[in-house]
Amino acid sequence: MTEPIVNDLTIQAATVNGSGSQTANLVLTRAIFHMGIPVAPKNVFPSNIEGLPTWYQLRITPEGHMARSDKVDILVAFNVATWREDLKTVRPGGVVIHEEAFSTADTRTDVTYYAVPFAKLAKAKIQSDTLRKQLANMIYVGVVAGVLGIPWEALEHGVRRQFLSKPKAVQVNLDAIKVGFDYWQDNFSKQDPYRLEPMTGVVEGKVLVEGNQAAAIGALMGGVTVVAWYPITPSSSLCEYLIAYADRFRANGDSEKRISVVQAEDELAAVGMAIGAGWAGARAMTSTSGPGISLMAEFSGLAYYAEVPVVIFDIQRIGPSTGLPTRTSQADIGFVYTLSHGDTKHLVLLPGTVEECYEFARDAFDHADRFQTPVFVLSDLDLGMNLWMTPEFKYPEKPFDRGKVLSKDDLEKLAGEWARYRDIDGDGVTYRTLPGTDHVAAGYFTRGSGHDENARYTEGADAYARNMDRLARKLETARHALPAPVADESGQKVGLIAFGSTHAAVVEARETVKVDYLRVRALPLSDEVARFVSRHERVYVVEQNRDGQLYDLVRLALPPQLVDRVRSVRHYNGQPIPAAAIIEPLSQQEMVPA
Amino acid sequence: MSATVNHVGLPRDAYKGAATTLCAGCGHNSITNHMIKALYELGVEPHMLAKMSGIGCSSKTPAYFVESAHGFNGVHGRMPALTTGAHLANRQLIMLGVSGDGDTASIGLGQFMHLIRRNVDCTYIIEDNGTYGLTKGQFSATADLGSVQKKGAVNTFQPIDPCAVALALGCSFVARSFSGDGKQVVPLIKAAIAHRGTAILDIISPCVTFNDHDGSTKSYSWVKDHEESIADVSFIPFFEEVHVDYEPGTVRDVRLHDGSHIVLKKLGEDHDPTDRRAAIRVIEEGRAEGHLVTGLLYVDTEMNDFATTEQIPARPLKDMGEEDLRLSREDFAQFMSEFA
Numbered sequence: 001m002t003e004p005i006v007n008d009l010t011i012q013a014a015t016v017n018g019s020g021s022q023t024a025n026l027v028l029t030r031a032i033f034h035m036g037i038p039v040a041p042k043n044v045f046p047s048n049i050e051g052l053p054t055w056y057q058l059r060i061t062p063e064g065h066m067a068r069s070d071k072v073d074i075l076v077a078f079n080v081a082t083w084r085e086d087l088k089t090v091r092p093g094g095v096v097i098h099e100e101a102f103s104t105a106d107t108r109t110d111v112t113y114y115a116v117p118f119a120k121l122a123k124a125k126i127q128s129d130t131l132r133k134q135l136a137n138m139i140y141v142g143v144v145a146g147v148l149g150i151p152w153e154a155l156e157h158g159v160r161r162q163f164l165s166k167p168k169a170v171q172v173n174l175d176a177i178k179v180g181f182d183y184w185q186d187n188f189s190k191q192d193p194y195r196l197e198p199m200t201g202v203v204e205g206k207v208l209v210e211g212n213q214a215a216a217i218g219a220l221m222g223g224v225t226v227v228a229w230y231p232i233t234p235s236s237s238l239c240e241y242l243i244a245y246a247d248r249f250r251a252n253g254d255s256e257k258r259i260s261v262v263q264a265e266d267e268l269a270a271v272g273m274a275i276g277a278g279w280a281g282a283r284a285m286t287s288t289s290g291p292g293i294s295l296m297a298e299f300s301g302l303a304y305y306a307e308v309p310v311v312i313f314d315i316q317r318i319g320p321s322t323g324l325p326t327r328t329s330q331a332d333i334g335f336v337y338t339l340s341h342g343d344t345k346h347l348v349l350l351p352g353t354v355e356e357c358y359e360f361a362r363d364a365f366d367h368a369d370r371f372q373t374p375v376f377v378l379s380d381l382d383l384g385m386n387l388w389m390t391p392e393f394k395y396p397e398k399p400f401d402r403g404k405v406l407s408k409d410d411l412e413k414l415a416g417e418w419a420r421y422r423d424i425d426g427d428g429v430t431y432r433t434l435p436g437t438d439h440v441a442a443g444y445f446t447r448g449s450g451h452d453e454n455a456r457y458t459e460g461a462d463a464y465a466r467n468m469d470r471l472a473r474k475l476e477t478a479r480h481a482l483p484a485p486v487a488d489e490s491g492q493k494v495g496l497i498a499f500g501s502t503h504a505a506v507v508e509a510r511e512t513v514k515v516d517y518l519r520v521r522a523l524p525l526s527d528e529v530a531r532f533v534s535r536h537e538r539v540y541v542v543e544q545n546r547d548g549q550l551y552d553l554v555r556l557a558l559p560p561q562l563v564d565r566v567r568s569v570r571h572y573n574g575q576p577i578p579a580a581a582i583i584e585p586l587s588q589q590e591m592v593p594a
Numbered sequence: 595m596s597a598t599v600n601h602v603g604l605p606r607d608a609y610k611g612a613a614t615t616l617c618a619g620c621g622h623n624s625i626t627n628h629m630i631k632a633l634y635e636l637g638v639e640p641h642m643l644a645k646m647s648g649i650g651c652s653s654k655t656p657a658y659f660v661e662s663a664h665g666f667n668g669v670h671g672r673m674p675a676l677t678t679g680a681h682l683a684n685r686q687l688i689m690l691g692v693s694g695d696g697d698t699a700s701i702g703l704g705q706f707m708h709l710i711r712r713n714v715d716c717t718y719i720i721e722d723n724g725t726y727g728l729t730k731g732q733f734s735a736t737a738d739l740g741s742v743q744k745k746g747a748v749n750t751f752q753p754i755d756p757c758a759v760a761l762a763l764g765c766s767f768v769a770r771s772f773s774g775d776g777k778q779v780v781p782l783i784k785a786a787i788a789h790r791g792t793a794i795l796d797i798i799s800p801c802v803t804f805n806d807h808d809g810s811t812k813s814y815s816w817v818k819d820h821e822e823s824i825a826d827v828s829f830i831p832f833f834e835e836v837h838v839d840y841e842p843g844t845v846r847d848v849r850l851h852d853g854s855h856i857v858l859k860k861l862g863e864d865h866d867p868t869d870r871r872a873a874i875r876v877i878e879e880g881r882a883e884g885h886l887v888t889g890l891l892y893v894d895t896e897m898n899d900f901a902t903t904e905q906i907p908a909r910p911l912k913d914m915g916e917e918d919l920r921l922s923r924e925d926f927a928q929f930m931s932e933f934a
Contacts, residue, residue, distance in 0.1 A: 164932070207933035221926075223919040225911035226682045228675075249921055256907040258918050260682045264675070265708040272668070272675025272705075279666055279676070280644070281912030282683030302669050392930045395923055399916055434912060435644045435664035436684050442641055445657050447667040457612075457657065 002093070005193045007037050009073040011058040011144065014086040016079050018050030020134030023162060025056040027173070028141050029387065031150055031158030033208060035198045038064035040504075041387050042576055047233070047326045053082045063511075064202045066388060066504035068576040073194060074147070076140050077102065078118070087111075095192045097143055112192040116143055116183060125179045128172070135176040142180025146188070148196040152181070207392055211357040211383035215313060216241035217393065218361025219285055220249065223400050224311070226277035226284040227261040228270040230292060233326055234381035235315040238287045267292035271299045271312065278303070278310040279446065281405070281434035283365045287313035290332050291321060293339065300374050301340025304471075305448045307421075307432070309368035309375075309403070313361070316380040318574050327574030328381035330500055331545035334552065336376050337523050342449065343468055347478050348376045348523040352503035354388040356521070360483065362396060369403035371429060371478045380544070382576040383501040404431045408439045416441030420455040421467060428474030475524060482522035487532060489516040494590055495536035497529070499550060501576065502542055508579035513586045515540075520550070525557045533562045540586060542569040544577050601637040601833050609634045611658040616651055621773035621799030621814075622721045626658045628776050629719075632783035633660060636831060644680055644687045648673040648702060651728055652694030652721035652799075671702025674709035677716050678900070684910035685901045688787060689716035696726050699735040699754040706756070710765040710792050712900040717786040717793045720756050721773075723801035724812035731804035742809030755881075757891060760794040761874050766894040767793035768873065770887065772817050773800070778888060781829035781856070785890065788831070790851040791899045798886065817886055824876060824889040825867075826859035848893055858890060867893050 011028070015021035022043065033039045040059040046052035059069045072089045077098035079086070090096060092110040100117040107113075122136035145155055155177055163169045215238050219227070229239040243261050250258040264270035270286045277284035288296065293314050303310055316332045318324040338345055347367055349360040360377055368375040406418060416439065421430050433442040444455040452463045488510075489495075495516040498506045503519055510517060518532040533539050533554075541551040548568035555563050569585050571577040597605040609630045614623050633643070643663040645656035649670035656665045668676045673691045681689050698706050698720050709718065724737040731744055735754045742748055760768045767789045771779045779797060786793035798817050800806050806813045811820075825846070830836050832853035840859060848856040848867060858867060866872055873892040880887035921929060 207930060209933050217929075221920050223914070223916065225914060225919065226679060228679065249925070250919070251905075252907070255905060257905045258907065258911065258914055260904045260906055260911065262678070262682070262904070265704055268672060269675040269678075269705055269708065272672045273679035273682070275668075276646075276666070276676035276679025276681075277683040277911075278679070280680035280683035280687065281910075282679075284679060284683070298669050299672065306666075392933075395926050396920070433664075434684075435680065435687055436642060436910070436912075438639075438641050440640075440662050443660075443662045443664045445665040445667065448669075 002193045004195050006195050006197050007060055007062045007199060009060050009194050010069040010071060011060070011074045011076065012072040012086070012089065013056045013076040013140070014079045014082050015054055015056070015137065017046055017048050017052045017054040019137060021054065021056065021078065021137045023134070024137035024141050025058065027138070027155070027158040027162045028144060029058055029158070030161045030208070031145070031154040032058070032060060032196060033203060033389070034154045034157040035150065035196060036200050036203050037196060037198070038062070038202045038389055039208070040066045040389065042068050042382065043386055044575065045326050053079050060196070062199065062202070064389060065508045065579070067508050068578045070578040070580050074144070076144065078137070078140060093193070095147065095194060097140065097147065114143065114147065114184070114188055116180070121179055121183060126176060131172065135172065138173050138176035139180035142177040142182070143184045145177070146181050146184025147190070147192070148194060150196055203389065205391055206389050208387045209354050209390055210237065210385060210387055211351070211354045211379050212238040212315065212385060213241050214354040214357035214390070214393070215361040215377065215379065215384070216245055218358040219311070220245050221396055222362035222365040223283045224285050224365060225259050226274060226282045227259065228264045228273035228284070228286050229261070230264050230267045230270045230288065232289045232292050234317050234385045235287045235289045235292070235313065237385060238313060238315065267295040268299065271296040271310070274310045275299055275303045275308050278368070279308045283369070285311040285313065287315065289315050289317050290319055293332060293336060297340045300346070301342055301344050302448050303374045304340065304344045304346065305342070306446050307372040307430070309372050311364040311368050311375050311377065313377045313379065315384040316378060324574050326381070328501070328576055329545060329572065329574065330380055330502065330543050331549065331572070333378060333545070334549035336378060337553070345475055345524065346374055346376055347371060347482060348378055349483065350378050350499040350521050350523070351383070352500050352519055352521065354383065354390045355393060357383065358393045366401040367478065367482065370401050370481070371474060372403060372432060373474070373478070378500065380501050404429060406431050406433050406437070408437055408442070411437070411439040411441055419453045420444045421451060421470070422453040423470050423473070427477040428470050428472070429477060479524045479526065485521060485526050485528045485532070486519045487517070487528070489535070492516045493537045494586070495532055495539040496542060497532070497539055497550070497554060498542040502544055505577045505579045505582055506542060509582035509586070512579070512583045513590070515586065523553070525553060529554055530558050530562060533558055533565055536565065538565055538567060538590070540567050540569050542582055544571050546570060546572045600634055602639055604634070604637070606630070606634045608640060608662065609660050611661040614658045615654065617803050619802040620651070621723060621801070622652055622655050624773040624776070625719070625721055625779065625797055625799055626655050628779040629783060630659045631776070632780045632787070635780070636784050636787060637833070638688055638787065642686065642688050644689050646673050646677045646680065646689060646691040648693050648697040650694040650697050650726070652692055653697060655721070656692050671697050671700070672705055673697065674702065674705035674714070678709065678712065678714050681714055681716060681901065682904070682906060683912045685715070685906050685908065686910055689714070690787065691716055691718045693718065693720050695720060695722040695724060695734040695736040698756055703754070707759065707763055710760055710763045710794070713766055713791045713897055715790055715792070715899040715901060717783070717795065719783070720794070720796045721799045722756070722796050722812070723799050723805055724810070725801050725805040727801050727804055738811040741811045742807070744804055744807055755877065756794065756796045758874065758877050761870060761877070761892055764870070765794050765892070766791035766897045768892040769794070769890045770796045770798070772798050772821050772886070772888055774814060774818065775821065775888065778823060778827055781827045782890065784829040784831065785827070785850070785854070785856045788829070788850045788852050788854040789893065789895070791894070791897055820884060820886045822880060822885040822887055823861055824865045824887055824891070825861055827890055828857045830855040830857060848895065850895055856890060856893070867891065
């Protein structure tokens with residue numbers, strides 16, 4: 001046997017959608033995390049309720065790499081339909097745990113096989129007819145635990161944690177795991193080098209959270225009170241978590257809730273409700289994905305022109321619904337930035353970690369209120385729907401920033417002298433009043449493009465141009481208030497720019513290729529982008545879309561003499577970008593020392 | 595000598611708005627005047643009124659009454675969504691939506707129906723002229739089959755009747771009237787505002803420029819000749835005493851949630867406004883006989899409105915702060931520990 005490989009391996013479970021395999025995968029993930037070992041799960045699932053193939057990748061590295069691995073060390077082959085293809089993905093020397101009934105004729109000889117009669121074991125050992133199919137998945141958890149040496153105590157923790165709200169389910173699941181665990185002990189001897197050993201130093205103080213969960217917690221702590229949404233993968237879970245948290249944290253007994261979460265009839269209505277609520281003074285949001293963003297285009301333009309605060313989450317996925325709606329992408333960034341007709345341009349927050357999903361979701365409401373405009377939070381399926389290891393979120397130390405809102409007292413002090421769209425402070429941000437303000441001068445008429453400083457109707461050319469210039473000034477003020485890019489530099493010649501979930505792959509790639517890094521976290525882009533490019537001979541913009549949308553935005557933000565320094569690295573197959581997709585092009589083009 | 599004031603101490607002028615920019619003689623201008631009268635007599639506090647609208651001639655009119663109130667001229671057909679959101683933010687506001695037949699029955703039909711389905715507490719006035727005015731006279735979806743356009747084109751499609759749709763959906767308040775019939779429109783507006791839930795008021799409002807000719811079923815002369823009121827409507831607000839001086843059996847009295855009364859005086863056949871099937875039948879019979887049936891068609895005073903169903907507190911959500919909305923430091927720490 002070769003040298004042992006400890007805590008550095010990728011497990012891939014190939015199963016059937018809707019069979020309960022996700023629960024088994026999560027138990028395994030939580031058990032390994034409980035051993036102090038960093039985990040990075042990626043769920044690759046179809047647009048389907050039951051029957052189509054699904055894969056769960058559980059990456060384990062001592063450093064805590066969070067990006068998808070492009071290599072499989074241990075395959076759990078549970079789906080006969082994909083078995084032959086799945087086998088090809090295993091690296092030489094890897095392990096294949098498979099259903100004994102699968103044909104092994106003409107299979108590879110460079111991997112270790114553990115053939116387990118899962119179906120027979122399930123039939124013989126699991127008494128409940130109704131639960132057999134689901135619990136059969138737990139048997140493989142037991143086998144994997146046997147192969148890798150996961151202690152029973154960790155498995156118990158994984159099951160208990162997974163079934164926090166269903167303690168009755170704990171024992172039957174543990175029993176099923178035991179079936180697999182015992183089968184491995186009784187029938188196999190270890191033939192492969194892979195092992196898991198408890199460790200310390202990386203996971204302490206960390207938790208496992210999905211980006212959509214994090215965003216829901218952020219919205220809750222940011223004081224959202226009106227949420228309107230329409231179901232769409234991969235965004236739905238954000239609002240579903242909010243509903244669950246609202247029931248727990250925003251209910252006054254059984255009679256009142258300090259939040260309203262409305263399932264609208266479509267995305268048009270969803271964003272319309274949120275804009276209506278924002279206009280009337282509530283902190284309001286909607287959450288959707290690309291096709292929903294398309295439907296929100298008209299209303300987003302109205303909110304931009306009429307200057308109404310609203311927070312819009314876009315959990316990006318691949319385009320139209322028919323095809324790959326359950327695969328990840330970063331291809332909405334260009335669309336969202338200028339969404340709608342006319343001279344619209346929006347504030348866009350670009351969280352790159354789950355911690356930022358929490359923080360940016362929370363702070364988005366401050367930005368929206370402060371700048372009286374739609375604020376988009378651009379996450380994606382990978383970030384939003386997978387569990388990520390993260391430091392515990394910090395309690396907010398700042399109160400809400402409700403922006404420039406005039407109260408009855410303010411209006412009395414001003415003797416009613418105010419104008420909704422007059423720029424008193426020179427920052428482009430004007431004062432507003434809310435319906436219900438008990439002063440005769442409080443009311444004004446809100447409409448889209450045609451209004452003067454006093455919100456009176458006009459189609460006057462000068463008034464329109466003046467207003468557009470002020471809106472540009474407002475955007476410029478906002479640009480400096482949004483999260484600044486994060487730079488990590490050590491005087492390299494080559495730099496790299498990325499945003500969002502690509503961050504994880506960049507962090508890992510930089511262990512191999514020596515490059516400086518600037519992670520942008522908001523649009524419009526910070527001046528720091530041009531400064532970063534000016535400090536480097538060449539800068540690669542890495543992103544998960546076909547046409548290099550951020551690459552285009554970066555070049556537009558540069559003075560002409562810097563434009564040629566920028567190059568583009570793109571990954572767009574629907575799978576989360578692995579580090580290799582950055583290392584390979586950079587190694588080829590730069591011959592940077594590997 | 596002081597000017598006459600209403601029960602909140604405001605003169606009628608406090609309910610006026612900017613000068614209209616619609617055509618002289620437009621039915622919508624009459625409705626604006628009825629609105630001013632109704633709001634003044636009801637004593638609605640202007641700062642608590644939210645005037646909502648979509649796009650079209652009708653949707654411009656909120657600028658022409660109660661200038662000191664907040665108004666929101668939104669996007670085409672989406673007034674219901676804006677209204678729903680604003681109402682959730684502050685359920686103390688009086689939500690008054692103004693829409694048209696294109697805004698409601700074509701581009702906004704989905705939102706119209708879902709507003710009704712939720713029973714959002716608001717008044718929804720349709721200024722219904724069967725035509726697209728601002729875009730110069732195309733048929734709208736409420737135009738009757740066979741009705742003739744100004745230049746002679748004949749409408750070949752069945753109309754969508756907003757009242758029939760509302761009734762089919764179980765809307766809690768459905769009424770129809772005619773812009774030229776102030777005696778009926780004013781009490782219906784008051785009743786719609788006092789009603790708790792979605793109140794649909796379809797007001798036939800002739801377009802003098804594009805749809806007031808022979809062959810149109812939305813012209814002044816056609817409506818005058820074919821209007822058939824099912825009952826005389828009067829409205830007695832909660833702050834006034836009820837005087838009933840009718841013969842027994844000739845009136846129906848509907849008590850609303852806020853203590854106001856709608857008093858309906860029988861005209862021809864007795865119509866029970868709490869019988870939804872009867873309301874549908876009255877509309878269908880009117881249509882078959884070539885009449886425009888007006889009046890209060892249906893009201894359900896018991897149905898829960900949306901904010902009640904949603905458990906929204908009386909204190910506006912917009913006024914809630916960190917202490918109401920954020921987890922405490924201890925709860926947050928406990929919550930985070932559950933993710934370990």
